[in-house]
Each structure stands twice: as structure tokens, then as C-alpha cells.
Amino acid sequence: MNIAALPHRELRRRLASPGLRIRLGPIVVRIRSPFETVASAIRFHYAEYAAADADAFTDFDVSVASAGGARRFVKRQAIFDFEGHRPFRPLPAAQAYPLLEWGLNWCIAANCHQYLIVHAGVVERAGRVMLLPARAGSGKSTLCAALVTSGWRLLSDELALIDMASHWIVPIPRPISLKNASIDVVANAWKDSRMSAPVADTTKGLVAHVSAPLQSVRRAHEPAALGWIVAPSFRDGAVTELARMPRADAFMQVVDNAINYSVHGRQGFSVVADLVDAAECFRFSYGGRLDDAAKCLDALAPK
Amino acid sequence: MAHDRVWRPTGPIEWRKWDDRFVVFHSPSGDTHELSELGGCTLLTLAAHPLGLGVGDVIRRLASETRAVTPTDVLSVLEALAERGLVAPIAR
Numbered sequence: 442m443n444i445a446a447l448p449h450r451e452l453r454r455r456l457a458s459p460g461l462r463i464r465l466g467p468i469v470v471r472i473r474s475p476f477e478t479v480a481s482a483i484r485f486h487y488a489e490y491a492a493a494d495a496d497a498f499t500d501f502d503v504s505v506a507s508a509g510g511a512r513r514f515v516k517r518q519a520i521f522d523f524e525g526h527r528p529f530r531p532l533p534a535a536q537a538y539p540l541l542e543w544g545l546n547w548c549i550a551a552n553c554h555q556y557l558i559v560h561a562g563v564v565e566r567a568g569r570v571m572l573l574p575a576r577a578g579s580g581k582s583t584l585c586a587a588l589v590t591s592g593w594r595l596l597s598d599e600l601a602l603i604d605m606a607s608h609w610i611v612p613i614p615r616p617i618s619l620k621n622a623s624i625d626v627v628a629n630a631w632k633d634s635r636m637s638a639p640v641a642d643t644t645k646g647l648v649a650h651v652s653a654p655l656q657s658v659r660r661a662h663e664p665a666a667l668g669w670i671v672a673p674s675f676r677d678g679a680v681t682e683l684a685r686m687p688r689a690d691a692f693m694q695v696v697d698n699a700i701n702y703s704v705h706g707r708q709g710f711s712v713v714a715d716l717v718d719a720a721e722c723f724r725f726s727y728g729g730r731l732d733d734a735a736k737c738l739d740a741l742a743p744k
Numbered sequence: 745m746a747h748d749r750v751w752r753p754t755g756p757i758e759w760r761k762w763d764d765r766f767v768v769f770h771s772p773s774g775d776t777h778e779l780s781e782l783g784g785c786t787l788l789t790l791a792a793h794p795l796g797l798g799v800g801d802v803i804r805r806l807a808s809e810t811r812a813v814t815p816t817d818v819l820s821v822l823e824a825l826a827e828r829g830l831v832a833p834i835a836r
Contacts, residue, residue, distance in 0.1 A: 688762035689778055696776055703774055707758055710769035710776060714760045 466613035569668025580675025679728030
């Protein structure tokens with residue numbers, strides 16, 4: 442059963458008490474939260490995701506609850522909790538849903554060590570994955586949105602899960618997180634996108650989420666092999682340019698953005714080296730129109 | 745004298761070479777390094793001789809396998825590798 446099939450009252454009941462179990466690619470999360478904004482955002486962004494059975498194994502048991510303490514009498518706050526761990530400070534209640542998304546990212550990055558995890562956007566076309574490894578602020582989520590609009594499948598805008606044995610990339614499509622100016626850029630370029638109302642004054646500025654396309658959600662069980670490593674960099678007004686990148690640079694780009702590289706030691710080195718051997722490697726700078734950026738990368742994988 | 749020293753690798757490594765650059769995984773530290781061609785070739789030469797080699801031996805092996813280099817070049821590379829903990833000098 443999909444989340445969409447749950448009446449809103451039932452959705453809120455599950456979020457309030459036993460927890461709402463959602464299958465996100467290879468993992469199942471159980472979410473609890475009393476916030477209506479969280480319930481509404483889940484209904485909006487996760488409608489087509491499978492609601493896992495009550496007896497399904499749960500990878501992450503999380504909550505976004507009302508924070509205690511004296512501040513709650515002044516202004517309601519939300520706190521993210523993962524089995525007693527509270528990796529973030531309480532945030533204003535208006536940020537409860539973004540906090541859930543950030544918390545899920547943290548859970549995956551800190552715990553899914555069966556994968557090599559790279560901070561990267563990941564899209565796929567014609568059976569080949571494009572890995573976009575980059576630090577925050579380099580425009581990878583915006584670029585993911587542009588590529589998805591152009592027909593690429595979204596595997597993730599944030600975390601690449603690389604299977605250690607096969608070296609295939611495992612999808613975990615979730616809402617694309619946009620910040621500040623990129624919100625309007627994507628809204629203008631992708632007219633039929635499903636974007637939730639922006640939330641202001643977060644630690645990242647203004648944030649909004651765009652739902653993963655339905656086809657990406659439906660194909661969340663289909664991993665794919667790497668085709669390209671593309672290191673993106675966004676600079677306002679920059680000319681769109683795709684240039685070959687030396688493999689040693691591509692290797693270091695992936696390692697520098699691999700969240701749990703040190704956990705995997707020698708095997709991690711071999712996996713990244715094998716990926717670099719198998720991929721075509723590029724640097725990509727952009728800063729103008731999003732459709733130009735997508736068109737340039739589309740040329741690597743004609744439909 | 746630095747030229748008199750014997751140099752040895754500090755542990756096993758994994759490596760790859762693309763074009764003229766190496767990337768190296770140093771097992772004891774878990775660190776990954778990017779090296780120039782001369783740096784990589786020097787490290788591989790020492791890795792094949794875990795008991796150590798003098799600078800002259802390193803130069804001879806590099807010259808026979810890849811390229812001619814000066815003692816100053818090699819010493820400078822060995823010191824740079826030592827700074828990264830990849831090799832270490834031992835007393836003769």
C-alpha cells in the first residue's frame with residue numbers, strides 16, 4: 442500500500458503513535474511526529490512511496506518531536522531523534538519537515554556502512570549512472586533537478602550509495618532539497634514540479650523540497666552501473682562548459698566527498714579506483730540557464 | 745649525511761596510476777595520497793624492497809626502469825614521502 446492510500450487521519454494517527462513506516466529505496470524508516478507540517482509534507486512528497494508493513498524490519502526509528510525545555514513556552518520547537526541520538530539542536534517548529542529530511546540524511550550517512558557513501562547527486566539514463574560528487578553549495582541538487590526535468594532518473598540528489606561488491610549505485614530517491622536562489626530557478630525551469638512551500642530562516646537559508654518524479658520512485662529498486670563522474674561547480678553567470686577531467690583528479694574528487702571512505706579502508710580505495718577506471722570523467726561548470734546545463738549533459742547520453 | 749641514509753617503506757600500499765599521476769592507499773595510516781610520477785615510482789621502488797634502499801640504489805633502479813634522475817631530485821622526493829609518513833630513513 443502506498444502512503445497516498447492512507448486517509449490523512451490514519452497517517453496522523455500512525456505518525457503520532459506506532460510510527461509510520463516508509464520504504465525508501467533499500468531502507469525502511471519509522472517516523473513519528475506530532476507536527477501537522479510533517480504529516481502534510483509526507484503526504485505531499487511521499488504519496489507514491491510504499492508504506493511498509495507494521496512487522497517489517499525497520500532500519501531507522503526516528504522522530505521529529507516537540508522539544509522540551511523552557512523555550513517551548515515562548516516558541517514551539519522541533520527536535521530530531523534517532524534512537525536516543527540527537528544530532529541537531531532544536532529548531533523552530535516551522536522547520537520540522539526540513540529537519541526530518543536532514544535527519545534522514547544523517548541517519549543514512551552515519552549508519553549505512555554496507556555501502557560506500559558519496560556526497561553526490563546521482564541520476565541515470567540509458568542504464569548508466571552519472572555521479573555528481575560535490576560539496577554543499579556547488580549546485581548539485583539544482584543540477585539534479587534540471588537533469589530530472591530533462592528525463593534522467595533520480596537516484597538521489599544528496600547521497601550516492603555504492604554497493605561494495607558490484608559497484609552499482611543503489612537508488613534512494615527522495616525529495617530534492619533546494620536552497621535560496623535555486624528555488625526560483627527550478628520553479629521557473631520546471632513548471633510542473635511538485636515543490637513544497639519554502640521554509641525561511643533555516644541554517645541553510647530559504648529551503649524548499651521538490652518531489653522525486655514518480656518514475657524514479659517506482660524504479661527505486663533498480664540499481665545501475667556507473668557511466669560518468671561529473672564534478673559540478675556553479676558560479677553565477679558562468680559559461681556552461683564540460684571538459685575532460687584527469688582520472689587522478691576524479692579519484693580525489695570522489696574520495697574527498699566520500700562520507701565513510703575511512704570506514705572501508707583498502708577496499709574503499711579499490712572500489713573508488715575501479716569506479717574511476719570504468720567511468721568517463723568530466724568537470725562541469727555552469728551558471729546560466731538550467732536548460733542549457735541539462736542540454737550539455739544530455740549529450741553524453743542521448744535518449 | 746642525507747645521501748647516506750637507507751630508506752624503507754613504512755607499510756604496505758595499494759596504488760593506481762593514471763596518465764602521469766599516482767594515487768596511493770597507505771594501509772598503516774588509512775590515508776590516501778596523490779603523487780607525481782617520480783613520487784609514485786620512487787615509492788613503488790621502495791615498496792619492492794621493504795628492508796630499504798640507499799639513494800644511489802633508488803636512482804639506479806629508477807634509471808633502469810623508467811627515467812634518469814639526479815640524487816637531489818630523489819632525495820627531495822624521499823623527504824616529501826617521509827613527511828607524508830609513506831617512507832622513513834633508517835640508520836645504515
